[in-house]
Amino acid sequence: MMLAINLLRRNWRSGELKLLGFSLLLAVAVLSGISIFTNRLETTLISESNSVLGADYIVRGSQPHNPDWPLTAEQENIQHTQAAIFASMVFAGDEMHLASVKAVDVGYPLRGQFEISRVPFAMNLADIEIAKTIPAPGEAWVDSRLLPLLKIQLGDKVAVGEYELTITHVLIREPDSANPFSMTGARLIMNIADLEKTQVVQPGSRVDYQWLIASDNIGQLKVFVDQLKPQLNKHQRLIDIDSAQERVGRTLKTSRQFLLLSA
Numbered sequence: 019m020m021l022a023i024n025l026l027r028r029n030w031r032s033g034e035l036k037l038l039g040f041s042l043l044l045a046v047a048v049l050s051g052i053s054i055f056t057n058r059l060e061t062t063l064i065s066e067s068n069s070v071l072g073a074d075y076i077v078r079g080s081q082p083h084n085p086d087w088p089l090t091a092e093q094e095n096i097q098h099t100q101a102a103i104f105a106s107m108v109f110a111g112d113e114m115h116l117a118s119v120k121a122v123d124v125g126y127p128l129r130g131q132f133e134i135s136r137v138p139f140a141m142n143l144a145d146i147e148i149a150k151t152i153p154a155p156g157e158a159w160v161d162s163r164l165l166p167l168l169k170i171q172l173g174d175k176v177a178v179g180e181y182e183l184t185i186t187h188v189l190i191r192e193p194d195s196a197n198p199f200s201m202t203g204a205r206l207i208m209n210i211a212d213l214e215k216t217q218v219v220q221p222g223s224r225v226d227y228q229w230l231i232a233s234d235n236i237g238q239l240k241v242f243v244d245q246l247k248p249q250l251n252k253h254q255r256l257i258d259i260d261s262a263q264e265r266v267g268r269t270l271k272t273s274r275q276f277l278l279l280s281a
Contacts, residue, residue: 070130070193070194070259071129071130071193071194071257071258071259072126072127072128072129072130072193072194072230073099073127073128073129073230073231073232074128074129074231074232074233074239074258075230075231075232075239075243075256075257075258076228076229076230076231076256076257076258077228077229077231077246077250077254077255077256078226078227078228078254078255078256078257079226079227079250079251079253079254079255080224080225080226080227080253081227081251081253081254082100082102082227083100083227083229083254084249087229087246087249090242091231091242094238094241094242095233095235095238096231096232096233096238096239096242097125097128097231097232097233098125098128098229098230098231098232099122099123099124099125099126099127099128099229099230100122100123100126100210100227100228100229100230101120101121101122101123101126101210101227101228101230102120102121102210102213102219102225102226102227102228103118103119103120103121103225103226103228104118104119104218104219104223104224104225104226105117105118105119105203105224106119106178106179106216106218108164108168108176108177108178108206109168109176109177110168110169110170110174110175110176110177111168111169113167113168113169113170114168115164115167115168115203115204116203117160117161117164117203117204117205117206118203118204118205118206119178119205119206119208119218120192120205120206120207120208121208121209121210121212121213122152122153122207122208122209122210123152123209123210124151124152126152126230127192127193127194127230128230128231128232129193129232130192130193131148131149131193132148132149132152132159132189132191132192132193132207133146133147133148133149133189133190133191133192134146134147134149134159134187134188134189134190135147135187135188135190136172136187136188137188138162138165138171138172138188139162139188140162140188140190146190149187152207152209153183153186153187153207153208153209154186154209155209155211155212156183156184156209156212157183157184157185157186157208157209158176158178158183158184158185158186158206158207158208159185159186159187159188159189159206159207160176160185160188160189160204160205160206160207161188161189161204161205161206162188162189162190163204164176164204164205164206165185165188167204170185171185172185172186172187172188173185173186176206178206178208178216178218179216179217179218180215180216180217180218181212181215181216181217183206183208183212189205189207192205192207231243243256
């Protein structure tokens with residue numbers, strides 16, 4: 019025992035043990051730093067990817083969501099909002115076009131943002147603004163393509179079903195632009211409070227109902243999602259960025275593997 023202690027003292031005085039200890043401390047510090055960095059980078063990467071979806075998770079289906087879910091989400095401090103997407107003829111005088119209509123509620127989107135403009139087909143950043151809210155009741159934002167198609171301009175009215183909406187802005191960019199309904203035609207964004215007034219949605223209508231949720235507390239959100247899954251009916255499915263955007267999902271998976279390997 020005394021021999022071991024004497025050897026330890028001798029090595030310590032010679033500096034070899036000090037060098038070994040410093041090297042070990044440096045290795046632990048570097049590894050910890052890389053781990054913290056990769057965790058933060060992964061969180062940022064996931065958050066930015068979810069902006070493509072408009073939320074962290076979406077319950078999507080042919081029927082509206084359970085009305086009890088928003089109350090539960092609020093109790094758990096989970097952000098939530100809703101949207102309804104459908105194809106509908108949009109009229110302006112004698113002109114018409116089959117558009118992809120998205121009716122959104124306050125707070126949409128939870129991730130990402132709408133980019134709008136007062137200038138059709140705007141490309142100059144000075145002409146583009148980030149929307150701070152959704153269209154007010156009685157108003158709508160439209161894809162620039164819809165203006166020449168219907169021979170209208172900002173300030174004019176268009177009819178969606180039995181209700182007229184005033185065009186206040188053109189839509190430059192939106193989250194979830196890869197939704198199948200966006201392929202139907204030019205997009206029109208309206209307030210979901212006006213949806214019933216249009217009388218477009220009837221029994222049997224093909225509507226993509228969406229209930230969006232998000233939270234910065236990943237652990238709390240996962241618990242909420244796990245509790246939500248058994249409550250889904252056969253007409254609903256829970257999607258995230260991996261399942262909604264296959265290409266983005268593959269890229270995200272590769273990035274995660276790279277970050278884990280780096281750590």
